[in-house]
Amino acid sequence: MSVLVYTESDNGSFKKIAFEVASYAKAVANQLGTTVTAVTVNTTDAASLGKYGVDKVLQVSNDSLNNFNAKSYANVIAEAAKQENAQVIIVSSSADSKYLSPLLAVNLDAGFASNVVEVPVSTAPFTVKRTAFTNKAFNLTSFSSDIKVIGLSNNAFGLVESEGAATAEAFAPALPESNVTITSVDKATDKVSIADAEVVVSGGRGLKGPENWGMVEELAEVLGAATACSKPVSDLGWRPHSEHVGQTGKPVASNLYIAIGISGAIQHLAGINASKVKVVINTDPEAPFFKAADYGVVGDAFEVVPQLIEKLKEFKAQNA
Amino acid sequence: MKILVCISHVPDTTSKINFAEGDTKFDTTGVQYVINPNDEFGLTRAMWFKEKQGASVTVVNVGGPETEPTLRKALAIGADSAIRVNAAAEDGFAVAQELAKVAQDGAYDLVIAGRESIDYNGGMVPGMIAGLTGANFINNCIGLDIDGTSVTAIREIDGGKETSTTSLPLVIGGQKGIVEESDLRIPNMRGIMMARKKPLTLVEPAANAAKTASTKFEKPAAKGAVKLVDAGNIDELVNLLHNEAKVI
Ligand SMILES: Cc1cc2nc3c(=O)[nH]c(=O)nc-3n(C[C@H](O)[C@H](O)[C@H](O)COP(=O)(O)OP(=O)(O)OC[C@H]3O[C@@H](n4cnc5c(N)ncnc54)[C@H](O)[C@@H]3O)c2cc1C
Ligand SMILES: Nc1ncnc2c1ncn2[C@@H]1O[C@H](COP(=O)(O)O)[C@@H](O)[C@H]1O
Numbered sequence: 088m089s090v091l092v093y094t095e096s097d098n099g100s101f102k103k104i105a106f107e108v109a110s111y112a113k114a115v116a117n118q119l120g121t122t123v124t125a126v127t128v129n130t131t132d133a134a135s136l137g138k139y140g141v142d143k144v145l146q147v148s149n150d151s152l153n154n155f156n157a158k159s160y161a162n163v164i165a166e167a168a169k170q171e172n173a174q175v176i177i178v179s180s181s182a183d184s185k186y187l188s189p190l191l192a193v194n195l196d197a198g199f200a201s202n203v204v205e206v207p208v209s210t211a212p213f214t215v216k217r218t219a220f221t222n223k224a225f226n227l228t229s230f231s232s233d234i235k236v237i238g239l240s241n242n243a244f245g246l247v248e249s250e251g252a253a254t255a256e257a258f259a260p261a262l263p264e265s266n267v268t269i270t271s272v273d274k275a276t277d278k279v280s281i282a283d284a285e286v287v288v289s290g291g292r293g294l295k296g297p298e299n300w301g302m303v304e305e306l307a308e309v310l311g312a313a314t315a316c317s318k319p320v321s322d323l324g325w326r327p328h329s330e331h332v333g334q335t336g337k338p339v340a341s342n343l344y345i346a347i348g349i350s351g352a353i354q355h356l357a358g359i360n361a362s363k364v365k366v367v368i369n370t371d372p373e374a375p376f377f378k379a380a381d382y383g384v385v386g387d388a389f390e391v392v393p394q395l396i397e398k399l400k401e402f403k404a405q406n407a
Numbered sequence: 408m409k410i411l412v413c414i415s416h417v418p419d420t421t422s423k424i425n426f427a428e429g430d431t432k433f434d435t436t437g438v439q440y441v442i443n444p445n446d447e448f449g450l451t452r453a454m455w456f457k458e459k460q461g462a463s464v465t466v467v468n469v470g471g472p473e474t475e476p477t478l479r480k481a482l483a484i485g486a487d488s489a490i491r492v493n494a495a496a497e498d499g500f501a502v503a504q505e506l507a508k509v510a511q512d513g514a515y516d517l518v519i520a521g522r523e524s525i526d527y528n529g530g531m532v533p534g535m536i537a538g539l540t541g542a543n544f545i546n547n548c549i550g551l552d553i554d555g556t557s558v559t560a561i562r563e564i565d566g567g568k569e570t571s572t573t574s575l576p577l578v579i580g581g582q583k584g585i586v587e588e589s590d591l592r593i594p595n596m597r598g599i600m601m602a603r604k605k606p607l608t609l610v611e612p613a614a615n616a617a618k619t620a621s622t623k624f625e626k627p628a629a630k631g632a633v634k635l636v637d638a639g640n641i642d643e644l645v646n647l648l649h650n651e652a653k654v655i
Contacts, residue, residue, distance in 0.1 A: 155564075157534075157544060182565045186546040189503075189534025198500060198618030199531050214622065221525050223424040225625040232618035238530075266543050267573040272564070280566030286654070310655065322588045328549065329563055334420050334525055335444045335583060343654040354420045360627070364652045366644070367633075377633050382647060386638030394641040402645050402655070 089122040090115050091173035092141070093164050095181060096130045103246075103283065104179040106139045110247040111239050112177045113140025114206045119175070126167040126258065128152050128160065137253035139246065145170075145258035152262075154269045155183050159262050161190035166260035168195055174234055175213075180241045181282055188238055197234035204243040221334045221357040240361065241282060242340040281332065284313035286343040287362070289332060291317040291355075293348020293369065293388060297325035302392045303347060309399045315339065317349050333358035347388045351376025368392065408462040408553065408575075410453045411510055413520035413532065414481050415443035415496075416474040420525065426624040433526075433624070442477055445521025449581035451590050452551060453519055454485045460553070462517075463487050467509050469494055469502045475607065482602035483594030489605065494612035499527070501617040503535030508613055510540055516556075516575040522547050522582040533580035542576040549584030 092112035094105035105127075112123045122142040127133065129152060133144035145167050152159060164187070168176055176191070178184040180202060192199035202218045204225070212229045215237060219226035281287060288307040290300060300314075307314045314330060321331035332339050334357040344362035348369060349355060356379050359365070367380040368391050377383045384391050418424070418438045425434040442450070456462040466481040468474045469492040478489040492505045510518050518540075520533035537544030543558075545551075549568065550561030556575040561568050563584065579585075594602070636644045648655045 157546070161538075182547055182563065185530050186534065186562075189499075189531040190538045190544070192500065192531065193503075193535050193538030198498070199529075199535075200619060201530050202528055216625075219527055219624070220418075220424045221528060222627075224426070225627065226527075226621050227623040227625070228619050229622050230619050267545065267571050269569055269571045270559075271570045272567065273569070274564065274567030278566060282565040318588075328584045329567070331583070343648070343652070357420070364648070364654045366648070377635075379630065380633045381631075381652065382644060383633045383635050384638050384641070384644065385635065391638055391641065395644065398641045398645045399655070402649065406649075 089124045089142070089171055089173060090119065090175045090177065091164070091168050091171055092123060092125050092177045093184065094125045094127050094136060095179060095183065096127060099130055100132065101130060101135060102181070104181060104241055105136070106246050107241070107244055108177050108179045108239055109136050109139035109141050111206070111244045113247065113249055114244070115175060115177065116140070118206060118210055124167070124171050124173065125253070126164055128163060133255040134253055137251055138248050140249035140251065141253045142251065144253050144255045146255050147258050147260070149259070149262070154272075156265050156267060157183070157186040157190055158265050158267070161187040161194055162263050163260055164191050165194040167258060168234070176234070176236045178236065178238050180238050184238065188236055192236045195234045195236070196232065197236050198230040198232040199236040199238070200228045200230070201238035202240045203237050204240050218361065222338070222360040223357055240340060242342065279311060279313040281313045281315055281330070281337050281339060284341050286310045286312035286345070287315050287339050287341045288312045288345045288347070289315035289317070289349060290320060290347045291349030292319050299389070300326065302396065306345070306392055306396050309396055309403065317355055346376055346380070347392060349376060350374050351379055408456060408460070408517060409513065409515045410456060410462050410464045410517045410519060411513065411515040412446065412450045412453050412464060412466045412481070412486065413506055413518065414446050414450070414466045414468045414477060415521060415524040415526070416440050416468055416470055416477040417443045417524055417526040420444070430624045431622065440477055442481060443521050443524045445523065445582045447591060448583050448585050449519035449521060449579070450481055450484060450486065451586040451592065452581065454592070455586065456553065457485070465490060465513065465515070467492065467506060469496050469505045471495060478607060479602050480594060482605045482607070483598040484592050485598065487605065489607040490610055491607065492610045492612055494615070497615070498617040498619045499529040499531035500535060500619070501615055503532045503539060504616040505612055506532065507536045507539035509610065510536060516577070517553070518542065518578040519581055520578065522580040530580070533578050537578040540576070540578070542578045543573045544578045545571065545573065546580040548579040548581045551579060551585055
C-alpha cells in the first residue's frame with residue numbers, strides 16, 4: 088500500500104526533481120499513514136533517496152533502458168505499482184515523465200492529474216490542487232479511481248529532508264517490446280535546461296536582434312541559469328524553438344525569472360507565472376510586465392544588463 | 408494514409424479567466440473559442456501530408472454542440488470531414504476513451520493530437536489514446552516524416568531534441584515546430600464556403616469512463632506591487648535578490 092514514486096536520473100545520477108518528487112511522496116505517505124517506495128532505472132546511489140523520505144528502492148538495471156523509452160518505462164513503473172500494491176503513484180513534470188504518465192495511467196486503469204502543486208487537499212475523496220488555464224487559475228480535481236497517478240509540477244514542493252535510510256532491492260520486470268527506436272539525441276550537455284533551471288534569463292524583441300544575445304548568455308552563465316525567449320524571438324529565428332516560453336511554449340517554474348526587453352503579453356505571462364520571483368528590465372514603464380513582476384528596472388537593456396553582470400560577478404567574488 | 412486530427416476547443420489565449428456557480432464552472436461569458444494552438448500546428452502538418460503525399464484528414468472533437476464552429480474552422484482550413492462525439496469533455500481519460508474508439512472504428516493510420524490543451528493543460532489525451540489503442544506514440548513532436556508505414560520523428564526533450572524511428576499506426580502529441588508559425592493558414596472565403604458542405608458526423612459516446620472530476624476553481628492570490636530599482640543603482644537589485652527575495 089506504500090506510495091510509489093518514480094525517481095528520474097541522468098547518466099546514473101538522480102536529477103534534482105527526483106529528490107523533489109521523493110520529498111512530496113513522503114508528505115503524501117505521511118497523510119496516508121504509509122511508507123514510500125521509489126523505483127529507479129540504472130542508478131547506483133539508491134541510498135541518497137533515504138534522505139528525502141524514501142523507505143525502499145526498487146532498482147532496475149537493464150542496458151536496454153539506457154535510452155528513455157516511454158512505453159518500457161511506463162511498464163516498469165506499472166509493474167512496481169502492482170508488486171507494491173501502490174494506490175498512489177507520483178511522477179515529476181519533466182518531458183520524459185509527462186511522456187510516460189498517460190501510458191502508465193492506462194496500464195493501471197488509473198486516473199491521472201498533472202501539474203499538481205500541493206499535497207492532496209483531502210484523501211477521502213482523494214483531491215489534489217493543480218494549475219489550469221496555463222497558470223491563470225487552480226483547479227481542484229477529485230479521483231474516483233482506486234489507483235491515482237499524480238504529476239507534480241516542477242519546483243512546486245521543493246526539497247524536504249527526512250530522517251531515515253532507504254533499503255535497496257533489485258527489480259527486474261518483464262519489458263514489453265518497443266517499436267520506437269532512438270537514432271540520435273542532440274542535447275547541449277554544458278547548458279542548464281529550462282525545465283531543470285532554478286534561474287531563467289529570458290530575452291524578448293526589445294533586444295533587437297540575435298547578435299545581441301551575448302549579454303543574455305553571459306548573464307545566464309554568471310547565474311548558472313537557463314536561457315529562454317519570447318515567442319516572436321523564436322518565430323523570427325533569433326533563438327531556437329526550444330527556448331520559446333509561454334502559454335504555447337515551454338512552461339517556466341523557476342525560483343527566479345529575469346525578463347529582458349519582453350513586454351509581458353498575457354500569453355507570455357501565462358507560461359512563466361509559476362516562477363517565484365520575477366524581475367523585468369524594460370525601457371517602457373508602461374510595459375504590462377511591470378504589473379506581474381516583483382522587481383523592475385525601467386531602463387535600456389544594453390546599459391542595465393552589462394551592469395548587472397558586473398555587479399553579480401562582484402557579488403559572487405565576495406560570497407564565494 | 409488516413410489521418411485523424413484531435414481538435415480541442417479552447418478559450419482564445421487572451422481570454423480573461425473567470426468562474427461561475429460558486430467557482431465550480433468556467434465562466435464562458437464573452438469568451439472567444441479557438442482551435443487549441445498545438446492542434447492547429449498538427450492540423451497544418453496533416454494538410455501538408457494530404458497535399459504532398461496524399462492523405463485524407465478527419466478532425467474530431469469530444470464536446471457539446473457549441474464546439475461545432477471550431478470544427479467548421481478546421482474544415483475551412485482544409486480537413487475533409489469532421490466528427491463530433493456528443494459528450495461533455497469531463498476528464499482526460501473519458502475523452503481519450505472516446506477518441507480511441509473513433510480512431511479504431513475508422514482504422515486511422517496516424518492520430519495527431521496536441522502536446523497539451525491550453526485550458527485543462529492535462530497533457531494526457533494523446534498518450535492515453537496510444538495506450539488504449541496500442542499504437543506507437545511520440546510526444547512533444549516537432550518533426551514528422553512518413554514513408555509508407557515507416558516514420559521518423561523528432562521529439563523535444565529537456566535541453567534538446569531526440570530523433571527516433573517507428574511505424575504506423577502512430578499517435579503524436581504535436582506542438583510548434585511540427586510546422587512553423589508562418590505555415591499556419593487563415594481560412595479564406597472559398598474554404599469557409601466549402602466547409603459548409605463537408606460532412607460533420609455526430610457520434611454518440613460510449614460509456615463514461617471518467618476517473619477524475621473537477622470540483623472547484625481558484626484564482627491565484629493577488630500580487631503585491633512591483634519594487635522599482637533605479638537603472639543607475641543595480642547594486643540595489645543584487646542586494647534585494649540576495650537579502651530579500653533570497654534567490655541568489
Ligand atoms: C495564440 C498566441 C499564442 C502566443 N503564445 C505566446 C507564448 O507562448 N509566449 C510568448 O512569449 N508570446 C506568445 N504570444 C505572443 C504575445 O502575444 C506577444 O506578441 C509576445 O509575447 C511579445 O514578445 P516580446 O515581448 O518579445 O515583444 P514586444 O511585444 O515587441 O515587446 C518588446 C519589449 O521590449 C521593450 N524594449 C525595447 N527596447 C528595449 C531596450 N533597449 N531595453 C529594454 N527593453 C526594451 C519594449 O518596451 C517592449 O516592451 C502568443 C500570441 C498568440 C496570438
Ligand atoms: N475534448 C477533446 N476533443 C478532441 N480532442 C481533444 C479533446 N481534449 C483534448 N484533446 C486532444 O488532446 C490534446 C491534449 O489535451 P489535454 O490532454 O487535455 O492537455 C489536445 O491538444 C487535443 O489534440
